[in-house]
Amino acid sequence: MTSNKMFNILVPLISVFIGLFAGAIIMLVFGYNPIDGYAALWEGAFGDLYFFGETMRQVTPYILTGLAVAFAFRAGLFNIGAEGQVIVGWLAAVWIGITVDTPMYIHLPLAIIVAGLAGAIWGFIPGILKARLGVHEVIVTIMLNYVALYSANAIIRGVLSDSKDKTEKIAATASLSSDWMQGLTYFSRLHYGIFIALFAAVIMWFIIERTTVGYELKSVGFNRHASKYAGMNVKRNIILAMVISGVFAGLAGSMEGLGTYGGMSVSSGFTNLGFDGIAVALLGANTAIGVVLAAFLFGTLKVGALNMPTEAGVPNELVDIIIALIIFSVASSYIIRWTILRFKKEEK
Structure with a gap:
């Protein structure tokens, strides 16, 4: 058990190191100074209170989408539909x-x-189809992403908008924005949503680790046939996992609508918050505390990257490469495990 816990800690750390190291090599190959590049990234994320506020603002939806994907993962489901x-x-x-x-x-x-x-209703659809008809949740959730995007655009244009491309601003009584938090961070877009996201992480931890429901969900994730033999309602747990996963993702959307932007615009593409949540969940090993830490790293990389082109001349797309390499390393955890075990054997 201890070795498994150590492995779960080492794999993300090694993966992050591999991603950052590979990013430094890429910068060198293309003629950029990696020290300047990473210094600019750090400055862009934590250089002053404004940048720190923007970093924490970006961390907020990442925590919630990471929790959404991680919760489904714990039940053996892959929620691409966050x-x-x-x-x-x-x-x-x-x-x-x-x-x-x-x-x-x-x-x-x-x-x-x-x-x-x-979000729960949008998660219920693939959950019920998976539980009752055996339809793979990956296929359904991918299709529902497009339904959500284009339906939202149609509703904004036809129902909620006079200008045809964005809604009115929400009422002040529905806003998550905070004068004192913005004043403290030089008028960044930081809002109360960060506390909601952290509380949601506590809720996920409590459900998974301290309740019968969480025990059954984990059991279903490990082995559905054994869970059914033990008397657990596998179908109900599949639906419940997707519904709760959808709740977390829906809350992430509310953080953007009620906090960061105070409205919603017609979009020609996805927000990528849900897709980045997959990476956050993987790096966080599908645990609540791991998701919070991974979300903090991803928020730092995303916000800090905006400073790299101006301060160091490094394209901010490089951060996407670093993130991809980190996720590749997590997905290749078997290789990391094999390397660690081989190293231990050589020590003996």
């Missing part, structure tokens, strides 16, 4: 934020809850 669930959650939160007129103590919680419910 992206679509983010979009419907975003749209639902903004819809409530625009159309409902109530005091903040009702309006804001209602918008967040409705966003979670929208």
Whole structure:
């Protein structure tokens, strides 16, 4: 058990090192100074309180989409549809934020809850199809991403927008923005959503590690046939895992709609928050604390990368290469395990 825990810690650390080291080599090959490049990245993420605020703002949805993907993984399901669930959650939160007129103590919680419910419904569809008909969740969730994107665009243009390309701003009573947090971080877009994301991580940990439901979900993830033989309702657990996964992703969308942007625009492409959540979950080993740490790393890389072209002349696309290499290393964990075990044998 101890060796497995150590392995779960070492693999992400080694993967991050491999990604950063390979990124440095790529910079050298193309004539850039890796020290300057990484210094610019660090400066862009933590150079002052504004950059720190923007980094934490980016971390917020990454935590929630990472939790969404990780929760499904724990039940043996691959939720590619977190992206679509983010979009419907975003749209639902903004819809409530625009159309409902109530005091903040009702309006804001209602918008967040409705966003979670929208994500849950979008997760329920592949869950019920998987449980009842055996339809693979990867196929269904990929298709639902496109349904969510183009349906959201149609609703924005036809229902929620006068300008035809974006909604009105949400009411102040539905906003997650914080004057004191923005003032503290030189008017960055940091908002109260960071606390909601961290609380969601605690909720996931509690469900998975401290409840009967979590035990059954993990059991189903390990072996569905053995779980069914033990008397567990496998179909119910599959549906429940996808629904809860959808809730987390829907909440991620509400963080963007109610916090970062205060509205929603027609988009020609995906937000990539859901897809990045897959990487966050993999690097975080599908655990709550691991997801939080991985989200912090990804937020740092994404925000810091914006400073690399201006300060060091390094294209910020290089960060996407580094992230890809990190995920490749995580996916190649068998090789890392083999290397570690071989090294231990040689020591003996």
